[in-house]
Every structure is written in structure tokens, then in C-alpha cells.
Amino acid sequence: xxxxxxxxxxxxxxxxxxxxxxxxxxxxxxxxxxxxxxxxxxxxxxxxxxxxxxxxxxxxxxxxxxxxxxxxxxxxxxxxxxxxxxxxxxxxxxxxxxxxxxxxxxxxxxxxxxxxxxxxxxxxxxxxxxxxxxxxxxxxxxxxxxxxxxxxxxxxxxxxxxxxxxxxxxxxxxxxxxxxxxxxxxxxxxxxxxxxxxxxxxxxxxxxxxxxxxxxxxxxxxxxxxxxxxxxxxxxxxxxxxxxxxxxxxxxxxxxxxxxxxxxxxxxxxxxxxxxxxxxxxxxxxxxxxxxxxxxxx
Amino acid sequence: xxxxxxxxxxxxxxxxxxxxxxxxxxxxxxxxxxxxxxxxxxxxxxxxxxxxxxxxxxxxxxxxxxxxxxxxxxxxxxxxxxxxxxxxxxxxxxxxxxxxxxxxxxxxxxxxxxxxxxxxxxxxxxxxxxxxxxxxxxxxxxxxxxxxxxxxxxxxxxxxxxxxxxxxxxxxxxxxxxxxxxxxxxxxxxxxxxxxxxxxxxxxxxxxxxxxxxxxxxxxxxxxxxxxxxxxxxxxxxxxxxxxxxxxxxxxxxxxxxxxxxxxxxxxxxxxxxxxxxxxxxxxxxxxxxxxxxxxxxxxx
Numbered sequence: 001x002x003x004x005x006x007x008x009x010x011x012x013x014x015x016x017x018x019x020x021x022x023x024x025x026x027x028x029x030x031x032x033x034x035x036x037x038x039x040x041x042x043x044x045x046x047x048x049x050x051x052x053x054x055x056x057x058x059x060x061x062x063x064x065x066x067x068x069x070x071x072x073x074x075x076x077x078x079x080x081x082x083x084x085x086x087x088x089x090x091x092x093x094x095x096x097x098x099x100x101x102x103x104x105x106x107x108x109x110x111x112x113x114x115x116x117x118x119x120x121x122x123x124x125x126x127x128x129x130x131x132x133x134x135x136x137x138x139x140x141x142x143x144x145x146x147x148x149x150x151x152x153x154x155x156x157x158x159x160x161x162x163x164x165x166x167x168x169x170x171x172x173x174x175x176x177x178x179x180x181x182x183x184x185x186x187x188x189x190x191x192x193x194x195x196x197x198x199x200x201x202x203x204x205x206x207x208x209x210x211x212x213x214x215x216x217x218x219x220x221x222x223x224x225x226x227x228x229x230x231x232x233x234x235x236x237x238x239x240x241x242x243x244x245x246x247x248x249x250x251x252x253x254x255x256x257x258x259x260x261x262x263x264x265x266x267x268x269x270x271x272x273x274x275x276x277x278x279x280x281x282x283x284x285x286x287x288x289x290x291x292x293x294x295x296x297x298x
Numbered sequence: 299x300x301x302x303x304x305x306x307x308x309x310x311x312x313x314x315x316x317x318x319x320x321x322x323x324x325x326x327x328x329x330x331x332x333x334x335x336x337x338x339x340x341x342x343x344x345x346x347x348x349x350x351x352x353x354x355x356x357x358x359x360x361x362x363x364x365x366x367x368x369x370x371x372x373x374x375x376x377x378x379x380x381x382x383x384x385x386x387x388x389x390x391x392x393x394x395x396x397x398x399x400x401x402x403x404x405x406x407x408x409x410x411x412x413x414x415x416x417x418x419x420x421x422x423x424x425x426x427x428x429x430x431x432x433x434x435x436x437x438x439x440x441x442x443x444x445x446x447x448x449x450x451x452x453x454x455x456x457x458x459x460x461x462x463x464x465x466x467x468x469x470x471x472x473x474x475x476x477x478x479x480x481x482x483x484x485x486x487x488x489x490x491x492x493x494x495x496x497x498x499x500x501x502x503x504x505x506x507x508x509x510x511x512x513x514x515x516x517x518x519x520x521x522x523x524x525x526x527x528x529x530x531x532x533x534x535x536x537x538x539x540x541x542x543x544x545x546x547x548x549x550x551x552x553x554x555x556x557x558x559x560x561x562x563x564x565x566x567x568x569x570x571x572x573x574x575x576x577x578x579x580x581x582x583x584x585x586x587x588x589x590x591x592x593x594x595x596x597x598x599x
Contacts (some may be wrong), residue, residue, distance in 0.1 A: 009310075016504035017424030024417035025432070027473030032439040035450035047449075095339075102336060107329075114585050115578065116340040119347050122529055122577045186341040189526070193480070195585075198520040200488045230487035234480060241440045256445065264449060275441045 042268040063269040073254060074270060081244070081251040082277060088183065089239050096187040096235065100194025101224065114195070121188025188243065190235045197231030198224075233286065240282050244274070330373075354378070354567035377564035381448060384555060384565060390544050398464075399548040402534065406468040407527035413456045414477030414523065419512050421478070422485045423494060431567075433482065455539060466539045467547070471531050477523050484519040485512070521584035528576045 043063055045056040067074045103114050205223050214222065225232075245252060251274045258267040355373040385392050421429045451470065460466040489512055497507050515519065535549045552569045 017420040017426040019502075020416040020420035020424075020508070021426065022414045023479065024473075027413070027469070028432075028435065028439070028475065030454060031451060031470050031473040032442065032447075033435060034473060036439065036442055038447075038450035039447060042449075060371075099339065107332070111582065113336050113340060115582060116344050118581055120343045122574055122581065141325070142456065157333075166375065181342050181345075184339055188343070192522055192525070195486070196522045199518040200484075205320060221487040227487070229481050234483040237437065237440070237479070238377070238476075245441065245443045245446075258533075259445075259448075271446055275438075279438065279441070 002113055039268045040272065041266050043272055045265055047264040048262070059265070063265040064273075067266055067269050067273070071266075074251075076276060077250040077254050078277070081249055081274065082281070084249075085240060085243055085278065085281075088186070088243055089236070091183055092186050092190060092239050092243070093232070095143075095183065096190035096239075097194055097228070097232070099187065100191045101198060103191065104198035106196050117184075117191050118188050121192070186239070186246075186258040189242070190239060193235050193238065194228070195230055197228050197234075201227045233289070236285065237282065242277060244278055311461075318560070330442070350567050351571055354564060354571050356564055358564070371569055372427045377568040381568060391517070394544055395548050395551055396548060398545060399532070402464060402467045402547055403528060403531040405464075406471040406531045409525060410474065410477055410527045410531075411520065411523050413472060414481050415513065415520065416514070418478050418481030418485055419508055421488065422482045423491070423512075436475045436479050436482075441477060452539065461539055462542050462545065464545060467534055467536055471527075471534065474530075477527065480523060480526075481516065481519060485516060488519070489515050525577075525581055525584050528580045532573075532577055 041056070044058060044060060046059045046062075047056050099117060103110060103117065201224065205227070206219060209219050211225055243249065251270060255267040255270045255274075258264075258270070329537045352370050354377050355375065356370045357372055357376060420426060421433055455461050455466050460469065493511060493515075494507055497511050502510070533549055534547060535553065536547075540546055552566070552573060555566050555569055
């Protein structure tokens with residue numbers, strides 16, 4: 001189990017490497033590096049959209065001061081956003097790993113279940129269902145406005161009322177259900193990633209394990225988990241990114257609302273603060289992971 | 299690991315299937331709970347789709363019921379039947395939208411997958427200066443989605459004269475960083491350096507190494523990437539960058555139909571159901587056994 005990291009083959013000359021990356025790097029610079037840099041500048045400016053472009057005025061730290069000291073909601077939202085990420089991400093990661101491993105086994109109807117678990121990912125990409133999903137993300141049992149009726153949603157409370165349970169139990173069940181719903185709905189892509197990760201684990205390792213008399217439990221800890229370590233890192237990063245950039249995230253919602261009212265400076269300041277917090281937290285987790293888990297597994 | 303990895307390519311398909319089957323045989327009770335678990339959680343992801351399909355069969359009076367009902371009492375195909383009528387009012391024929399959607403989706407997905415794989419291979423297996431820096435940028439760029447960057451991006455589009463062309467839908471999608479991140483992470487574990495070295499010693503050039511060795515190994519990931527690319531490109535709704543009606547894609551019509559209000563919600567659901575079919579098909583193809591066996595039989599030592 002020795003993994004030699006970053007030992008590129010000497011023989012693949014770096015000029016070929018450059019040739020391979022160049023087209024992509026051009027795209028990266030144009031559509032990510034430059035715009036990100038620009039949004040960094042927005043933090044310190046008063047941005048206005050005028051005919052034929054934007055007009056910027058340097059305002060120093062005004063935007064940052066504003067969001068932390070004057071904005072009544074931002075500090076609260078930031079805390080809430082970070083806290084939500086803290087408990088949803090591990091749950092999503094573990095659940096999608098379990099389901100991913102289960103779905104890579106051989107059993108009848110496997111393709112059916114794979115499709116079932118991937119459905120949310122497909123539906124969430126469509127715009128109408130993104131809308132539908134938004135309403136579900138809120139409290140399902142809350143009173144529905146006309147618009148949510150038109151977009152259509154599942155009324156869990158009605159189903160519960162149908163079964164004749166008392167109100168409190170009904171409320172509890174519908175809150176729990178919508179919680180589980182949200183989490184399952186964010187698992188789609190992660191499950192696919194785990195399935196494709198499972199496909200790279202050589203069958204031979206399990207055979208060796210069986211010959212050596214390993215139990216299923218040991219097989220999981222000593223073969224499956226270490227071999228999936230790259231995928232786990234991938235899924236962790238993906239989950240964090242996906243959860244925080246989703247439309248339902250409180251900080252994002254606030255920043256988007258500001259962007260809609262053309263306060264790009266404040267919106268950028270908010271987004272950058274949030275990104276830096278999450279980036280630092282993810283970095284810490286990855287560092288701990290590399291330090292304690294990855295080194296032991298290799 | 300390197301050694302093991304190289305060795306495993308030898309077992310024939312049949313052997314690996316058998317052993318895989320053995321690996322997952324369990325008692326009947328175990329099997330029951332296995333399926334029960336999958337069904338219980340699967341219900342959550344499938345219910346909204348069921349609701350969507352059910353709603354698309356509801357007649358008008360049932361759509362207007364408050365609170366909305368889950369099940370349909372008197373199913374009707376009126377919502378589907380009304381679609382041609384709704385669509386015939388369009389100034390541009392429907393086939394144009396279909397073509398636009400397919401063209402944009404397929405082009406951008408192929409380009410996206412190809413460029414991401416090339417770049418990931420180079421970032422992962424060659425010694426380019428600054429590759430670690432680039433990878434850091436990739437990870438950071440993941441956080442910024444299209445909406446967050448819409449203003450600076452718009453400026454770039456207008457500098458290059460991309461506004462109101464197909465390119466404005468294709469290029470940003472191709473440049474997205476998720477593919478490179480995914481592929482690089484995957485390649486690091488899956489492609490043994492020894493294999494690449496062996497190929498090099500045997501006289502394969504960089505392109506040959508890439509197409510004949512790296513690509514077959516990462517096939518499962520490649521399929522996943524195609525799926526992700528397709529899924530996203532299919533749902534692209536350009537905002538403020540496409541004005542020419544003849545360049546718009548299917549999701550745009552869907553929005554127009556949805557904008558019709560409650561009375562149209564049945565038709566909106568019908569369109570949604572139809573729109574979801576292509577990504578599901580792509581997914582099923584990418585997950586089917588044929589593809590899997592191809593990926594495992596793709597290489598020999």
C-alpha cells in the first residue's frame with residue numbers, strides 16, 4: 001500500500017504537459033481568475049452598473065465595516081450558515097458513502113436504485129424543480145402561499161393528517177422527514193462519485209483479504225476505506241462547496257438579494273468572508289485528515 | 299498499491315464478476331434489510347418525481363385545490379395534449395429550440411470532458427511548474443458559481459463579442475473547474491506511475507499514453523464527468539447574455555410556460571417530466587453493466 005505521491009513520470013516531458021493544460025488554463029484565467037480578482041476589488045469599491053459597463057469608486061474598508069457593524073443580519077447568518085455546514089456535511093458524506101458502497105454491490109435491481117438515488121441531482125439541475133426544491137427546503141408544514149401551490153409541492157402534513165395522528169407527532173414527523181429529505185436530496189452526486197470510486201478498487205485485494213481470513217468489517221476498514229481515500233477528499237470538498245453555494249444557504253441568499261439590488265460591493269464582501277471561513281475550515285479538516293488518516297492508510 | 303493495481307488488470311471479466319457476486323452474498327435476513335434500507339431512503343428521492351408526474355396528469359380543478367393533494371383522482375392527459383397548442387404560439391419553431399439545446403449540450407459536454415481530462419492528466423502526472431498553484435486556484439474557484447461572478451464575466455463576454463452567440467453558453471461551461479478537480483483526484487489513485495513509465499519505455503508518445511493508457515483506466519470517472527457535464531449543460535438558462543430568440547434553448551421555453559401561472563402548472567410539470575428524460579437516459583447508459591465491463595476489460599498489463 002505504498003503510494004508515491006507527486007512523483008510524475010520523468011519521461012513525460014513537461015512541454016507535453018504544458019500543451020495538455022494550456023487550453024484549459026486560458027479558460028480558467030479568463031472565466032475564473034480574472035472575475036474572482038475583480039470581485040475582490042469590488043469589496044473595496046462602490047460599484048454601479050451604467051450603460052456600457054460598470055463604474056467603480058474606491059471606498060476602502062466601508063463595505064467590510066458595514067456588513068459587520070451595521071448589517072443586522074449578516075453576523076447572525078454567517079454563524080448559522082457555518083453551523084449548518086458543520087452538521088450537514090459529515091452526515092451527507094457518511095450517508096452517501098454507505099449508499100454508494102451498497103449500490104456498487106451485485107444485486108437485482110441495482111440499476112433501478114442507482115437511478116432512484118441520482119434523480120434528485122438531475123431534478124435539482126432543472127429550473128422548475130429547483131423552485132420546487134426550494135419550497136421543500138423550507139418547513140414543509142408551513143402555510144403555503146399561492147405561488148408554492150402553483151409550483152407544486154408535497155404536502156407531508158396532509159398525508160399525516162390522513163393517517164389520523166395527533167398534531168404534535170405529525171409536526172415532529174414532518175420536520176424530521178423534511179430534514180431527511182434535504183440530506184438525501186444533496187447526496188445524489190456524492191453517491192455517483194463513490195460508485196465510480198468503488199469501481200477502481202481492484203477485486204484482487206478483496207480476494208487476498210478473503211484468503212487471509214478478513215471479516216467484512218475488516219475488509220471495509222483495511223481495504224475499502226483506504227482505497228477510497230482520494231474519493232473521500234473529493235466528496236468532502238464537493239459537499240462543502242455544493243452545500244454552501246446552494247440557493248438555500250442563508251448567507252448566499254442574503255448576498256444574492258444584495259446583488260439583485262445592485263449592492264455588488266457588499267455582496268462581494270459577504271461572499272468573500274464566508275468563503276474564507278469555509279475555506280479555512282475545510283483546509284483544517286483536510287490537513288487533519290492527511291496528518292492522521294491518510295498517512296496511516298498508505 | 300502500485301503493484302496490486304497493475305496486477306488486477308489481468309483477471310478476466312468473468313472471474314471478477316463471480317468474485318464480486320460472492321463478496322456481496324449474505325443471509326436472507328441481511329438481504330431483506332439491505333433492500334429495505336435502500337427502499338426507505340430511495341423513497342425520499344423518488345417522491346418529488348412521483349409528485350411531478352402525478353401533477354402533470356391532474357385536471358385543472360384538481361390543480362387549483364388548496365391545500366394541494368398528492369394523488370390525482372381523475373387523471374387526464376390534457377396537460378400533455380395542451381403542449382403542442384402552447385408551443386405553436388412560439389415565433390420560432392420548436393425544432394429550433396431542440397436543436398439549440400442538443401447542440402449546446404453535446405458540444406460543451408464533449409469539450410468540457412476532453413479538456414478537463416487533458417488538464418487533469420498533465421496536472422497529476424507531469425512536472426509542470428506551478429501545477430500545485432493551479433490546483434489551489436481550482437479548489438478556490440469551485441466556491442464561485444456563475445451567479446456570483448456574473449458581472450465581471452459579462453464584461454469579458456462583451457469584450458470578446460460573445461454576447462448573443464452560441465459560444466456564450468458553451469465556453470463558460472467548458473471552463474468550469476469541477477471536472478479538473480474530480481479527474482485529478484481520481485487519477486492520482488487510479489493510474490499507477492509504473493504503467494505510464496512502462497508505456498514510455500515501450501516507445502509510446504505523450505498522446506498515445508494519454509489516449510491508450512490513461513483514458514481507458516479512468517473510464518468510470520470519464521462517464522461520471524460526461525454525466526455531470528450533460529446534466530449541467532442541459533439546464534443552462536443564459537441570463538442576460540442571449541437576446542436572439544432563435545438561439546435560446548429548451549429551458550427557456552419551460553420558463554415561459556411556467557410563467558403562465560397556476561393554470562399552467564400542469565403543463566409546466568409535463569414539460570419538466572419531458573425535460574428530465576435525456577439526463578436520466580445518459581445516466582442509465584453510463585451506469586449500465588455494458589459500460590462497466592468495458593472499463594474493467596479496457597486494459598491489459
